[in-house]
Amino acid sequence: xxxxxxxxxxxxxxxxxxxxxxxxxxxxxxxxxxxxxxxxxxxxxxxxxxxxxxxxxxxxxxxxxxxxxxxxxxxxxxxxxxxxxxxxxxxxxxxxxxxxxxxxxxxxxxxxxxxxxxxxxxxxxxxxxxxxxxxxxxxxxxxxxxxxxxxxxxxxxxxxxxxxxxxxxxxxxxxxxxxxxxxxxxxxxxxxxxxxxxxxxxxxxxxxxxxxxxxxxxxxxxxxxxxxxxxxxxxxxxxxxxxxxxxxxxxxxxxxxxxxxxxxxxxxxxxxxxxxx
Amino acid sequence: xxxxxxxxxxxxxxxxxxxxxxxxxxxxxxxxxxxxxxxxxxxxxxxxxxxxxxxxxxxxxxxxxxxxxxxxxxxxxxxxxxxxxxxxxxxxxxxxxxxxxxxxxxxxxxxxxxxxxxxxxxxxxxxxxxxxxxxxxxxxxxxxxxxxxxxxxxxxxxxxxxxxxxxxxxxxxxxxxxxxxxxxxxxxxxxxxxxxxxxxxxxxxxxxxxxxxxxxxxxxxxxxxxxxxxxxxxxxxxxxxxxxxxxxxxxxxxxxxxxxxxxxxxxxxxxxxxxxxxxxxxxx
Numbered sequence: 001x002x003x004x005x006x007x008x009x010x011x012x013x014x015x016x017x018x019x020x021x022x023x024x025x026x027x028x029x030x031x032x033x034x035x036x037x038x039x040x041x042x043x044x045x046x047x048x049x050x051x052x053x054x055x056x057x058x059x060x061x062x063x064x065x066x067x068x069x070x071x072x073x074x075x076x077x078x079x080x081x082x083x084x085x086x087x088x089x090x091x092x093x094x095x096x097x098x099x100x101x102x103x104x105x106x107x108x109x110x111x112x113x114x115x116x117x118x119x120x121x122x123x124x125x126x127x128x129x130x131x132x133x134x135x136x137x138x139x140x141x142x143x144x145x146x147x148x149x150x151x152x153x154x155x156x157x158x159x160x161x162x163x164x165x166x167x168x169x170x171x172x173x174x175x176x177x178x179x180x181x182x183x184x185x186x187x188x189x190x191x192x193x194x195x196x197x198x199x200x201x202x203x204x205x206x207x208x209x210x211x212x213x214x215x216x217x218x219x220x221x222x223x224x225x226x227x228x229x230x231x232x233x234x235x236x237x238x239x240x241x242x243x244x245x246x247x248x249x250x251x252x253x254x255x256x257x258x259x260x261x262x263x264x265x266x267x268x269x270x271x272x273x274x275x276x277x
Numbered sequence: 278x279x280x281x282x283x284x285x286x287x288x289x290x291x292x293x294x295x296x297x298x299x300x301x302x303x304x305x306x307x308x309x310x311x312x313x314x315x316x317x318x319x320x321x322x323x324x325x326x327x328x329x330x331x332x333x334x335x336x337x338x339x340x341x342x343x344x345x346x347x348x349x350x351x352x353x354x355x356x357x358x359x360x361x362x363x364x365x366x367x368x369x370x371x372x373x374x375x376x377x378x379x380x381x382x383x384x385x386x387x388x389x390x391x392x393x394x395x396x397x398x399x400x401x402x403x404x405x406x407x408x409x410x411x412x413x414x415x416x417x418x419x420x421x422x423x424x425x426x427x428x429x430x431x432x433x434x435x436x437x438x439x440x441x442x443x444x445x446x447x448x449x450x451x452x453x454x455x456x457x458x459x460x461x462x463x464x465x466x467x468x469x470x471x472x473x474x475x476x477x478x479x480x481x482x483x484x485x486x487x488x489x490x491x492x493x494x495x496x497x498x499x500x501x502x503x504x505x506x507x508x509x510x511x512x513x514x515x516x517x518x519x520x521x522x523x524x525x526x527x528x529x530x531x532x533x534x535x536x537x538x539x540x541x542x543x544x545x546x547x548x549x550x551x552x553x554x555x556x557x558x559x560x561x
Contacts, residue, residue, distance in 0.1 A: 041456075175319070202454070239455035248546050257553070266524055277537070277557065
């Protein structure tokens with residue numbers, strides 16, 4: 001059994017002046033090394049939940065324990081942010097300097113890390129995201145996907161145990177999207193970093209270890225992606241989508257084709273149909 | 278003919294180290310009432326192309342024509358052109374600026390010098406076209422609205438100009454699946470009411486579902502053009518230039534290779550489903 005790195009217990013969050021809870025009694029454990037995807041409509045509470053994970057917001061009810069710390073004061077918040085990094089949606093909103101490597105060093109400089117240590121950590125982080133050759137470049141000359149990789153490098157330089165990606169691929173083109181997702185996957189597999197991947201894209205959610213669907217601030221569905229998506233009607237009713245192949249499988253089943261329950265990919269569908277022919 | 282482009286070339290920052298050729302001798306024509314998709318990955322020239330279509334970028338004379346007007350001509354009437362061609366940028370909600378929704382939508386028509394009654398009529402009509410209730414939202418601040426509603430208000434601002442041609446750059450970017458479906462329904466409705474629509478996208482799924490005809494741009498040139506089915510036949514080449522065909526088109530190819538009888542270029546989920554059923558019942 002792996003260690004639990006995030007422990008959310010009955011977590012609630014209410015924005016000031018709001019009449020309803022943005023996050024409504026959510027209880028969720030994330031295991032160390034897990035790749036967890038969170039899906040949900042706009043306003044379902046998933047971004048608010050993300051902010052509770054790295055103490056950008058503190059819960060108004062319940063508790064969130066991250067890497068052993070339940071933040072109670074400002075110092076704890078800094079500790080939580082060191083172990084849980086966050087990559088946001090808009091690459092242009094999280095790049096603060098005019099040179100790529102300076103941007104990556106920003107967090108470390110604020111922590112007062114010695115210069116030699118900063119140098120080696122930044123080099124390592126840029127290398128890890130495949131952006132070493134752009135170390136001296138201006139972020140304005142980079143594509144959206146490259147900017148997100150720089151943002152990831154800035155987080156990596158802090159050596160976090162967890163990275164939360166809050167719709168980090170929403171503004172990217174298909175190549176940038178594939179790149180950033182593959183990077184998160186690699187950091188997860190090779191470096192054992194726990195990933196919380198918040199997205200609108202079903203294809204991405206389908207590739208996670210586990211999937212949580214949020215609706216109205218609560219967890220509506222939870223499980224392995226294929227078992228969640230297999231509840232096609234529920235998922236559609238929640239305003240979401242299922243991968244196109246699962247929709248096709250649903251249609252075929254309705255017309256009497258005996259397909260296994262959990263077909264999700266082109267490959268699986270092709271194999272199943274060839275056996276029926 | 279509403280839009281005619283003849284060998285359009287566009288070079289950014291000519292004569293500098295950053296010189297780049299965004300468009301290279303692109304020719305195309307779009308007929309009245311069509312629903313056309315322009316698709317290509319980032320840097321393929323899509324955005325540069327559409328800014329030429331309403332005169333934001335200026336070409337040489339004799340290259341870009343809209344309703345017979347030559348946009349490159351000296352003294353071309355840009356106001357007349359922008360009344361004909363409405364352009365909705367990516368994330369248009371960032372362009373909202375007025376105190377109230379009604380004032381924001383009225384901004385364009387007011388600048389046309391229309392009288393107050395006509396402006397009011399147009400604002401109400403445009404808000405209805407995007408599925409918002411004028412009585413409910415008109416006096417709200419646009420910044421009180423949700424992301425999807427803000428985007429609708431921004432589109433209403435363009436529709437209030439009553440353009441015959443509507444160009445949208447990635448209108449569904451960043452929306453959730455339900456928001457995307459609603460946005461596409463809305464655009465389909467605008468097209469059905471007689472507006473020519475040009476939609477820029479990098480999602481083959483979306484353009485495949487909506488458009489009559491596609492232009493695939495790659496490195497500033499038109500790589501493929503035709504109906505979605507005609508374009509999706511080139512699935513391997515499309516993948517190589519950073520675009521993906523819809524999942525069901527991929528499945529159709531796999532099945533065809535495995536001996537199923539699947540029509541070329543088939544991509545709609547319903548069509549693929551029907552073809553598979555045909556194969557399974559025919560084989561028995």
